[in-house]
Amino acid sequence: xxxxxxxxxxxxxxxxxxxxxxxxxxxxxxxxxxxxxxxxxxxxxxxxxxxxxxxxxxxxxxxxxxxxxxxxxxxxxxxxxxxxxxxxxxxxxxxxxxxxxxxxxxxxxxxxxxxxxxxxxxxxxxxxxxxxxxxxxxxxxxxxxxxxxxxxxxxxxxxxxxxxxxxxxxxxxxxxxxxxxxxxxxxxxxxxxxxxxxxxxxxxxxxxxxxxxxxxxxxxxxxxxxxxxxxxxxxxxxxxxxxxxxxxxxxxxxxxxxxxxxxxxxxxxxxxxxxxxxxxxxxxxxxxxxxxxxxxxxxxxxxxxxxxxxxxxxxxxxxxxxxxxxxxxxxxxxxxxxxxxxxxxxxxxxxxxxxxxxxxxxxxxxxxxxxxxxxxxxxxxxx
Amino acid sequence: xxxxxxxxxxxxxxxxxxxxxxxxxxxxxxxxxxxxxxxxxxxxxxxxxxxxxxxxxxxxxxxxxxxxxxxxxxxxxxxxxxxxxxxxxxxxxxxxxxxxxxxxxxxxxxxxxxxxxxxxxxxxxxxxxxxxxxxxxxxxxxxxxxxxxxxxxxxxxxxxxxxxxxxxxxxxxxxxxxxxxxxxxxxxxxxxxxxxxxxxxxxxxxxxxxxxxxxxxxxxxxxxxxxxxxxxxxxxxxxxxxxxxxxxxxxxxxxxxxxxxxxxxxxxxxxxxxxxxxxxxxxxxxxxxxxxxxxxxxxxxxxxxxxxxxxxxxxxxxxxxxxxxxxxx
Numbered sequence: 001x002x003x004x005x006x007x008x009x010x011x012x013x014x015x016x017x018x019x020x021x022x023x024x025x026x027x028x029x030x031x032x033x034x035x036x037x038x039x040x041x042x043x044x045x046x047x048x049x050x051x052x053x054x055x056x057x058x059x060x061x062x063x064x065x066x067x068x069x070x071x072x073x074x075x076x077x078x079x080x081x082x083x084x085x086x087x088x089x090x091x092x093x094x095x096x097x098x099x100x101x102x103x104x105x106x107x108x109x110x111x112x113x114x115x116x117x118x119x120x121x122x123x124x125x126x127x128x129x130x131x132x133x134x135x136x137x138x139x140x141x142x143x144x145x146x147x148x149x150x151x152x153x154x155x156x157x158x159x160x161x162x163x164x165x166x167x168x169x170x171x172x173x174x175x176x177x178x179x180x181x182x183x184x185x186x187x188x189x190x191x192x193x194x195x196x197x198x199x200x201x202x203x204x205x206x207x208x209x210x211x212x213x214x215x216x217x218x219x220x221x222x223x224x225x226x227x228x229x230x231x232x233x234x235x236x237x238x239x240x241x242x243x244x245x246x247x248x249x250x251x252x253x254x255x256x257x258x259x260x261x262x263x264x265x266x267x268x269x270x271x272x273x274x275x276x277x278x279x280x281x282x283x284x285x286x287x288x289x290x291x292x293x294x295x296x297x298x299x300x301x302x303x304x305x306x307x308x309x310x311x312x313x314x315x316x317x318x319x320x321x322x323x324x325x326x327x328x329x330x331x332x333x334x335x336x337x338x339x340x341x342x343x344x345x346x347x348x349x350x351x352x353x354x355x356x357x358x359x360x361x362x363x364x365x366x367x368x369x370x371x372x373x374x375x376x377x378x379x380x381x382x383x
Numbered sequence: 384x385x386x387x388x389x390x391x392x393x394x395x396x397x398x399x400x401x402x403x404x405x406x407x408x409x410x411x412x413x414x415x416x417x418x419x420x421x422x423x424x425x426x427x428x429x430x431x432x433x434x435x436x437x438x439x440x441x442x443x444x445x446x447x448x449x450x451x452x453x454x455x456x457x458x459x460x461x462x463x464x465x466x467x468x469x470x471x472x473x474x475x476x477x478x479x480x481x482x483x484x485x486x487x488x489x490x491x492x493x494x495x496x497x498x499x500x501x502x503x504x505x506x507x508x509x510x511x512x513x514x515x516x517x518x519x520x521x522x523x524x525x526x527x528x529x530x531x532x533x534x535x536x537x538x539x540x541x542x543x544x545x546x547x548x549x550x551x552x553x554x555x556x557x558x559x560x561x562x563x564x565x566x567x568x569x570x571x572x573x574x575x576x577x578x579x580x581x582x583x584x585x586x587x588x589x590x591x592x593x594x595x596x597x598x599x600x601x602x603x604x605x606x607x608x609x610x611x612x613x614x615x616x617x618x619x620x621x622x623x624x625x626x627x628x629x630x631x632x633x634x635x636x637x638x639x640x641x642x643x644x645x646x647x648x649x650x651x652x653x654x655x656x657x658x659x660x661x662x663x664x665x666x667x668x669x670x671x672x673x674x675x676x677x678x679x680x681x682x683x684x685x686x687x688x689x690x691x692x693x694x695x696x697x698x699x700x701x702x703x704x705x706x707x708x709x710x711x712x
Contacts, residue, residue, distance in 0.1 A: 217398045219641055222689050224648035225666055225682045226405055232670035232678070233412035315532045319652050322534055323667060342656070344541045344551065351542065357535050364530040 034300055037377040044373025047366040054179055054363055061176040062131035065169030066144045066151040069332055071129075072163035073152070075101060079112055081159040081167075081352050088119070095121040096146075098154055120154045121147045159352040161340055170332050171356055177333040179363065181248055182313040188252035189313075190306055193259025200260065201267025202290065208264075215257045223254050224319070231325040240331045247326050251316045255309050262305040266298040300378035308371035311364040318360055334360050387701060395694045402686035403461075407454050410679035418446060461683075469669075469677040476680050480662060484684060486555060487661040490654075491646045493577045494584035498642065501589045506596025507628060510604060513597075521593060528590030533649045537583050537656035552579045553657040584653050588642050595638065599631035633704050639696040644689045651685075 025033070038044060057064060079099060086094050097114035104111050126145020129152075133139045145151050158167040200211040227250050234246050270276060279293045314334075320326030321335025322342070329336055334356045340346065341353040418440045422432045432440075441447050448456070460467065466476040509518045531539075544552035554561075560572045603609065604627055612622040654663030662681050669677040 213394065213397070216394060217401050220398050220644055220690060220693050221402055221405070222644040222647040222651075222685050224651050225685050226402075226409070228651070228666065228670060229406075229409035229675075229678055229682050230412065232673075233409060233675070311530070319532055319534055323652065323655060325667075325670065338535075338538075341538060344545050344553070347538060347542045348545045354538065354542070357531075357538075360532070360535065361527075361530045364532075365526060368526070368529060 034377045041373040043369050047369035050366040057175045058179050061172040064143050065172040066142045067166035067169040068129040069170045069173045071152050072165050076164040077162050079156045079160040082156045095119045173332040174334045174337050181317050182310050185248045185252040185313045186310050189255040192256035194263050197260035197263030201264035270294050304374035304378050310367045391697045395690050398690050406679040406683040410675045483662045493581035494646050497581045497585040498588040502592030506593045509597040510600035525590035525593050528586040534652045534656050537653045555659050603627035603631050640693040643692045
């Protein structure tokens with residue numbers, strides 16, 4: 001259509017600019033159109049940056065942490081976050097004071113005081129504990145480290161927990177676990193949702209009725225108590241990896257119904273479209289119609305729905321682990337970290353143990369905004 | 384209309400059966416059975432149970448039968464009102480759960496009332512005054528409600544209460560009423576303690592409801608009949624409240640069926656943090672002590688409670704929405 005209009009408009013001079021823009025739109029692929037629209041959604045763009053940062057943390061958790069997350073030491077338990085001094089004698093050189101701890105003879109609490117005579121300077125790309133980058137390459141370089149001492153003994157950016165483990169480093173590893181578990185669970189849910197929703201929407205009839213009723217039943221069961229029961233039934237002797245996968249499956253069983261509904265809705269509306277009819281008349285097989293013709297036209301919606309499903313997965317994992325029924329120590333996740341902040345006494349005395357809440361809230365918000373942005377961008381009738 | 388009720392009722396029955404099967408599975412997932420736990424408990428108190436006694440016990444409880452027979456027996460007992468014994472407490476399950484179940488209902492209903500009472504006016508306001516400062520503020524609060532899981536909100540409320548007001552906001556009763564028998568004064572005490580858990584529990588749902596209400600009403604407000612109503616000289620309040628709000632209300636009411644399981648699920652975790660005497664802490668305790676029988680029963684009862692609540696909300700919806708009432712006529 002655009003081709004036939006273009007020559008007339010070019011004569012008008014001024015209009016050529018719009019024509020070029022129009023042409024750009026009419027030849028753009030669906031993904032380009034989506035990207036252009038998504039770009040206009042400022043909040044979603046900001047949120048997308050946050051998500052990218054989060055997943056960089058997932059990839060490089062070892063590098064970003066400076067202390068071995070499981071190195072415990074009672075001598076430095078419950079240290080509060082340490083202030084960083086940025087300038088040393090007028091020159092930019094960040095340092096912290098070494099901490100000394102002793103027991104208060106009256107209350108038997110450990111009290112810490114900075115030793116003002118001993119400066120420990122912070123440096124970038126310092127060697128620290130050994131790890132394998134991406135699980136493959138042996139390395140010992142960390143983003144942060146200290147000069148002339150072990151980072152475990154002297155650097156406490158976010159304080160330590162009861163066992164004296166560094167909260168910053170544990171937070172990095174917790175992010176890795178919590179966000180990857182969310183991703184794996186959502187992939188499993190997506191598989192279930194697309195399979196069952198697709199069957200339901202494409203075949204209709206009895207299959208549709210049964211699957212719809214199953215979804216209704218699953219949705220009307222209060223899931224948390226049920227999954228608590230399932231999670232508690234995991235054998236105590238299972239190791240971290242096994243528990244991780246079991247929890248992943250349990251969480252994904254909670255989340256598939258919404259995705260199934262989206263997929264079904266899309267199938268139902270697309271089934272009536274002319275291009276599906278055309279494909280059928282052209283003699284395409286069923287699988288070809290589904291995967292070559294129908295799926296590409298709602299893939300973007302699926303991606304949006306998946307993004308919106310992720311926060312629920314993160315909340316589930318965090319809640320289950322918080323109750324002690326999800327991942328168990330020595331695994332580290334946001335929920336496991338928050339477990340230490342379970343009662344009001346500990347929060348009042350050691351409020352920094354609540355810090356893991358911040359990434360939980362930010363990630364949930366970010367996924368919601370990006371999901372909303374994607375959904376709007378994927379909607380061809382949107383403004 | 385009758386067809387609708389019958390269909391809903393049948394679905395509720397099927398759901399209850401599904402829940403009972405799932406609860407039964409949870410009970411039997413953990414290694415060992417009731418008798419193993421019983422033996423362990425007896426030997427910890429010094430007495431010894433012989434192999435023969437154990438076998439006799441197993442036969443008595445029907446544990447040597449195939450699974451489906453055990454399931455049917457269990458359902459049979461429950462239908463007679465026999466929920467069995469809670470091991471750790473050494474008393475009938477119903478006695479242990481009773482009050483706590485009632486309080487779970489009270490808290491959940493309070494949370495739902497809060498959700499409705501907040502979401503309805505705010506949703507209308509946000510739609511009518513779209514992009515006003517108030518709309519932005521409520522949208523922001525709504526996102527917070529969406530992004531902060533219930534247990535975190537509970538922790539934050541506890542922290543604020545403790546550090547700034549030096550008050551313990553947890554619990555449902557003042558200490559003097561905790562063990563007291565039910566009386567008017569105790570009920571009043573309960574009412575005074577309800578707002579905090581109701582708000583904590585209801586905020587996430589409220590956030591969702593505001594978004595739904597706002598979106599629905601915005602769609603309605605753009606329709607020509609609203610313009611007609613205005614053109615005919617209806618007052619602004621009437622033009623909005625009389626028709627668009629009523630239409631927008633419908634999906635709002637239909638989501639109550641999903642709100643209830645959501646709130647009851649949430650109450651389990653929030654109760655743990657705020658130490659509310661609901662079934663939540665009991666369930667966690669039972670799960671940790673591997674008293675799967677008690678845990679399974681709690682899961683079953685919570686499930687049934689939800690289904691009954693959902694069924695009633697369906698009836699309510701039918702009463703509100705003539706389209707459902709007149710369906711099939």
